[in-house]
Amino acid sequence: MAKVVLTYFPLKARLGVIVLLLEDQQIPYEFDPVERAKWPEMKQKGLEDGTLPFGQVPQLKDGDLYLVQSLAILRYLARKHGLYGKDTVDAAKCDMYAEGITDLRNDAMKLFYSDLPKAIEDIKATTFPKHGAYFEGILNRGGTDYLVGNTVTFADYMLVDLLENLTEVAPEILEPFPLLKAYYNRFQARPHLVAYRASGRELPSWYSWKKSQAAS
């Protein structure tokens, strides 16, 4: 089983969820970081030869297959490694919750890069209270440790990655949602993820990178 190769900037951003899955599942991979200065040339070449059909990274290379779009990459790995639910009904639920997570992400990220203080205020006051309640309801009705069924699926990695990003800028948002908070803490305590964070290989979030720029 040859290693897959991931190409992206040295930031968590759109890669975070993919790496979360790979690390938690102990799937070997190589990371090929993009240097900012070389990006315009890389993008042009990728558009021309079709390996970057939308002129964007992240990109996954698996043998002859070049894949872009982070969620397409995530679904591909999920299908390959049995992380897409046990049957078609569970697969449909994974997809349904994946969309709900994307809706939360889109709402939260609306102002993130243009007006971060306002974004954080919105997340705390309206966005997270609204969406957090949906996921609290899903976990409550499901009654297991996971979003879908009894085992981890790619939808869990999506939610955990997003919660990681949001709690970094607004730590108390999980407080009104006991099931969601317990779910998140359980995931962060998974041994391979603990080891990954301790390894020094973890990529910085955009937020921590921005802070380090401001400090320097």
Next chain:
Amino acid sequence: RYRRNKMAKVQITYFPFKGRQAAFVLLLEDQQIPYDYVPVEFANWREVKQKGLEDGTLPFGQIPQLKDGDLYLVQSSAIVRHLARKHGLYGKDSVEAAKCDMYEEGITDMRNDAMKLLFADITKAPEEIKKTVIPKHAPYFEAILKRGGTDYLVGD
């Protein structure tokens, strides 16, 4: 004696316009898959939404919703994928499935760019879409079709 209905009709619930149901209705009609359509009147929406949130059949308080036997599904992309999986419209193998997903994301990006303009100013939107969304995204799909060389986005 009674007949088992092997392929019971799916049921779609949505407002009486194309909106978020268009993609999967296109699929159902083109594939001649039987379905029932239950329109929701705007006056009733609040009550429908509340009930759906409480009993979990509308987990995000939104429609469209697809009922397939005991499965209640929301989120239009999830509905499309479910029907695709069920009716062999997800590519012939996992590589083609990945390409379907990749192009779906690209289509969603284009849709989001267009919708942003539509919601910002509906009268200016057509011009803006012509000036920005189409020139940016259409070349991607032109190239995808060119490289693929078939009548479809993925495979044959």
